[in-house]
Amino acid sequence: MSRFLQLFCVAFIFYPGTVLAAWGLNMPIGVTDTSQAIYGLHMTIFYVCLAIAVVVFGVMFWSIFHHRKSKGHKAEQFHEHVTVEIIWSIIPFFILIAMAVPATAVLVDMYDSSESDIDIQVTGYQWKWHYKYIGEDVDFFSILATSKEEIENKKKKNPYYLLEVDNALVVPINKKIRFLFTSNDVIHAWWVPDLAVKKDAIPGFINESWTRINEPGTYRGQCAELCGKHHGFMPIEVKAVTEPEYQAWLQEQKAGKIAVAAAAEQEWSMDDLMSTGAKVYEKNCAVCHQAGGEGIPPVFPALNGSAIATGDIAEHLKIVMDGKVSTAMPAFAQQLSAVDLAAVITYERNAWDNKTGDKVTPAEVQALMGEDL
């Protein structure tokens, strides 16, 4: 309790807003000009509200204290005063105008996403983010990295619990970055408080926003629009780095992509497919179909013993690659490499009780991917 007392004393007595932010009590000031402007607006309107509250409640409590029947106060009988009513309608009007002017200026600036240096397309999926650097041939998914054990309280939670991902979005500082938001399924919202960027990712539509980060660092955020059961588990991690570091990172990503394509040409053993498949399954499939393949019927069907996972291989490939319309099952052909697809399908056909002995090779998947194009 003493921690709470401390927090409240700090909050209410004398500390300025900057210190409050460090305590996790207030909006972060952030690392962009926009976030700092918004913080300024927020504090201004907060102080205006505080002043109004002090005056109104001051009069009220003074009255409550003095004008009591128990103190023998006799009620006066005034009940109308047109001039006073007009005055207290007009004064707030001017206060509102005084607040609307700076708010409008900040908003106009936030809406000007022209002349960007870098364009990044951000696509929301249930429940992960996909980032595509337009014109750079770099794109990847970004998925929660916090372990299941931590979420289920079987392991101590690390300081970035629920705010860490496998592949962070890497961007350079001091460049105007334009984001193009959309979604593959339901509405999500991409939000990083330190950048003051929050925008809905809506299927079928593209929204724009921009940022220019002033300081290198790692900035974390979360999906802000309810998007299904794992809405609380699709964080965002942005690494802001210097321009040379960013260029080096881009080269690394491109090299990685070539390596992944080459891997599909290789011969894959059953064991390698199974171990890769287990990892891919854990990351992409287990969230709905569950680790043991039991699913959550009827919304998320079981894979263990299912007709598809033990039946015709072509059907199985089709549903994983193309998804199923009007359900939460996405088309994984757009999300996974040929190796990952082959591995995960092999895994699903051989894990648990599905001991079919079938092996699907990356080459077969790649042939199918060619057909789709």
Added chain:
Amino acid sequence: MSEQTVTSDHHGPAKGFMRWVLTTNHKDIGTMYLLFALVLFFVGGAMAFVIRAELFQPGLQMVSPEFFNQMTTMHGLIMVFGVIMPAFVGLANWQVPLMVGAPDMALPRMNNWSFWLLPFAFTMLISTLFMDGGAPNFGWTFYAPLSTTYAPPSVTFFIFAIHMMGVSSIMGAMNIIVTLFNMRAPGMTLMQMPMFCWSWLITAFLLLAAMPVLAAVVTMMLMDIHFATSFFNAGGGGDPVLFQHVFWFFAHPEVYILILPAFGIVSHVIPTFSRKRLFGHTSMVIAMIAIAGLAFIVWAHHMFTVGMPLGGELFFMYSTMLIAIPTGVKVFNWVSTMFKGSMSFETPMLFAVAFIVLFTIGGLSGLMLAIAPADFQYHDTYFVVAHFHYVLVPGAVFGIMAGVYYWLPKWCGKMYNETLGQWHFWLSLVGVNLTFFPMHFVGLAGMPRRIPDYALQFADFNMLTTLGAFMFGFTQLIFLYIVITTIRSGKKAEQKPWEGADGLEWTVPSPAPYHTFSTPPVIDAK
């Protein structure tokens, strides 16, 4: 106003259970509405307990994320449609005829049907919890396509339940409008009408305008789900944002439906216990009409982050800020009513004073939310949760509590226990602030709403919030105890138990006879 002397008791209520099924009496129907709201208050509260228990600590402890989403959805739907709205309609049923000197509501049979739709609608809604795939899990705002393409099968039952609630609300609203326009005692002009009746007249028009829009939006969902239309399905050429525009065109007036009758109640309680007339009767009416008018042109302030054009953002920001003016007038008028009065602080007054203070806090955070650029940081965080709970719990619910304590002696002819009432108030006051005030902090610090698990930096305040929520919840058992003991064994109440009270309802005996104002009262010109 003259004393009511003639009360006709030549036929009282029927006996037994069928009395309640067949009744067309406004007092019986009002009682049923209020009891219904009370029962669902505890059902919705139990769901809040599940939510808060899960959020007591980081990590998943109690429930799965799927069930957590069902709880937030059902908690919201039940509290809005099953508690606050029926409680207000119940108060209207009891008080509107008594306050305007009418023998009953204008359309008594329809009144019966309005009520009896509700138990069936809510039985159906709650039964979805036991269906395959679970209850609706897309939030009380049920945004498409999460609530259409990606919804559990029970969504169809949810849609039908919403339709039934809508029919009930529309009939209730029509009844109140017709009663107030046609059945006021001879000589009572519209401007002389008591403030609670005025607040309900305006609310009823909001309901008439807004509920059909809700019916439209759920019907469009139904078509998308079952009849292959694509209103909200981008894959078929539809627009998910259209859903939000239609929904909020209903839901913003709806939030005023949830507060205006409380304004009315407080406008009676404050003058009574200040022993002074309400300051600015006319401006109070004008302010409410202005709020109701603005309610229809501010809806997209719930959607600042959907990517509206700049012009749209600015329009909705400015129009939203304007609401502060009439709302401010109301608060100033209440404070002026108290100013230089002769106040005493019985339980109804305590709830009314807390209403003014805490509703104003909710109003001021609403003004902060209206600032569109700042809203990009506030939107969909716990700051919003704090804001609307401040206007709905210590706002609407405290308003209802004030009304119940104020009029209960008239309804049952017995006086509640003042000491217990004071305990109920003070514990509720502490509990409600402990629950909702820390939500401002975690929201600003970046905690999104509707998540079953959260990052470690939010842990302390969430723990505090959960403790507050349990305190507030259990305190309401005192209220239940007070209501039951007052009805069963309270001390006899006088015809006018409050020294400063004014109005026709205090001219009939306590308890109010089954039939009142069979002969209209005579209204003296004020």
